[in-house]
Amino acid sequence: MLRCQCSHIKHLIEIIIVSFLAFSSFSIYASEYSVYKNALQNLREERSFYKLNYTEEILLKLDEKAYRGKTYSRYLRLLYSAMDEVEAILGHRLINSDDTQSDQYRGVVFLDAGHGGTDPGATVPPFMADRPEMLLAESDITFEISGILKDQLVKNGYLVILSREHISEGYSLFVRSVLCRAIRPDIAVSVHLNSSQYAYPVFDRADTALPELNYTRVYVWAPAPEDLLYPFYKEMHKRILESNTRQQSLTLADSIANELRTELQLDFTLPPDLQVKLAQIKELRKQLSEQLVAIKTPTYPRELYEDIIPEDILRENIDISSSYKLDIQSFPGVEGADLHLVREMPQIPSVLVEPIFISCPQEQSLLLNDQRKQQIATGIFKGIIAYFEKKENGTVTYYSVGD
Numbered sequence: 001m002l003r004c005q006c007s008h009i010k011h012l013i014e015i016i017i018v019s020f021l022a023f024s025s026f027s028i029y030a031s032e033y034s035v036y037k038n039a040l041q042n043l044r045e046e047r048s049f050y051k052l053n054y055t056e057e058i059l060l061k062l063d064e065k066a067y068r069g070k071t072y073s074r075y076l077r078l079l080y081s082a083m084d085e086v087e088a089i090l091g092h093r094l095i096n097s098d099d100t101q102s103d104q105y106r107g108v109v110f111l112d113a114g115h116g117g118t119d120p121g122a123t124v125p126p127f128m129a130d131r132p133e134m135l136l137a138e139s140d141i142t143f144e145i146s147g148i149l150k151d152q153l154v155k156n157g158y159l160v161i162l163s164r165e166h167i168s169e170g171y172s173l174f175v176r177s178v179l180c181r182a183i184r185p186d187i188a189v190s191v192h193l194n195s196s197q198y199a200y201p202v203f204d205r206a207d208t209a210l211p212e213l214n215y216t217r218v219y220v221w222a223p224a225p226e227d228l229l230y231p232f233y234k235e236m237h238k239r240i241l242e243s244n245t246r247q248q249s250l251t252l253a254d255s256i257a258n259e260l261r262t263e264l265q266l267d268f269t270l271p272p273d274l275q276v277k278l279a280q281i282k283e284l285r286k287q288l289s290e291q292l293v294a295i296k297t298p299t300y301p302r303e304l305y306e307d308i309i310p311e312d313i314l315r316e317n318i319d320i321s322s323s324y325k326l327d328i329q330s331f332p333g334v335e336g337a338d339l340h341l342v343r344e345m346p347q348i349p350s351v352l353v354e355p356i357f358i359s360c361p362q363e364q365s366l367l368l369n370d371q372r373k374q375q376i377a378t379g380i381f382k383g384i385i386a387y388f389e390k391k392e393n394g395t396v397t398y399y400s401v402g403d
Helices: 002-023 032-053 056-064 072-095 138-155 173-183 225-229 233-243 246-264 272-291 311-326 361-367 370-392
Strands: 027-029 103-105 107-113 158-162 187-191 217-221 334-337 350-354
Touching: 032 072, 032 158, 032 173, 056 072, 072 173, 103 158, 107 138, 107 173, 138 158, 138 187, 138 370, 187 246, 187 370, 217 246, 225 233, 225 311, 246 334, 246 350, 246 370, 361 370
Parallel strands: 107 158, 107 187, 187 350, 217 334
Antiparallel strands: 027 103, 217 350
C-alpha cells in the first residue's frame, strides 16, 4: 500500500514538473558557467564527428569530384583552425565565469557584433589605404548596439552570449559560427550596418551619387545556384530541412524587421522618387564606364578545374536556390543572401540585421549620439521578444523549403 502511494506521489510530481516545463516561459540553465562547460563538450563532439566522417581517404575522393576548385579539404582546414581558437576562447570564458550562480532563463541568445579587430567594416569616410582616418567605424557601432541590446535582454530574463566581449576583439567568420554552434543558443543574431557605393560620387560628380539612400533589412540564408557547389552547402540544406529551423529564422527576421521599421521610422525600400533616381545613377555610371576605353575589364584564362557542371547537379541547385528565395517573398524587409552567419548554423534560427545605411549622411549625424544606437537596439530587442512570444504561443508559421 505504501509502495503504491509513493508511486502515485512520484507520478504526480512528474506531472507537475512536466506541466511547469510545458507552460512556463522559462528554460532552465544552471548558469553561464554550465553553458560554456557544455559548449566545450559540444565542440569536442563536433570535432570528433568531422574527424571520423571525413578521413584523408574520404576527403581525397570528395575533392576529386569538387567543382571550380571548391574543395572539402580547404573548408575543413579553416574549420579545424577555428575550432582550436574557439576551444581557447571557451576555456578562458569558463575560467572567468561564476560556477556558483544558478538561474533560470527565458532563452539563450547568441549576439554577434559584426566585424572588429583589424576589420572595421564600413567606415566614414570610406576606408582607403592612403587615407586611414575614420570618423565612424561599423565595428565600433555594432559593438555598442550589441552592448545595449544585451542589457535589455538580460533585464528581461535572457542569457546573452556575445561573439566578442571586448571592442578590440576581432574573430573570423568561422570562429564566430563554430562558437555559436558550440553554445547551441535558441537564436543567433548578427548586428551589422549597411553601406552603398551609390552613396558616394565618382569623378567628383554629384549627379553620380545618392547619399540619402537608406532603408532597413534583415537577412536569412538564400544561396544562389553556384553557391551550392561549395563543400557542405548541400549538407547545410539537409540539416535545415531536418531541424525545421527555416520557418523560425523567417519568423525571427520578420519580427525584427517590423519592429525596426516602427522604432526607426524607416521603411524597407526607397521611396518611388529615389528608386527612379537610383536607376538613373546606375545607368549614368554604366555610360561613364563604357567611355573609359583606356580601362578594360581584365580577362583571365579558363582554369582547368572549370569543367562543365552536369545538368542534373545544375538543375538540383537551381531548384534548391529557388525554394529559398520563394519563401522570403511573403516577408517585406527580409532578404536572402549567402552570408556565412546565416548559413553555418543550420540547426539554429539565425538572422543578420542591417538596420540602417552608415553611408547616409543623416544617419551619420544621428550615430554621433547614443539615441540612434538605443533606437536600433530597442527595435532588435522588441523583434526578439515578439519572436519568443510567437514561439511560446505556438504561432510560429511553418514553411517547408522546397514545397
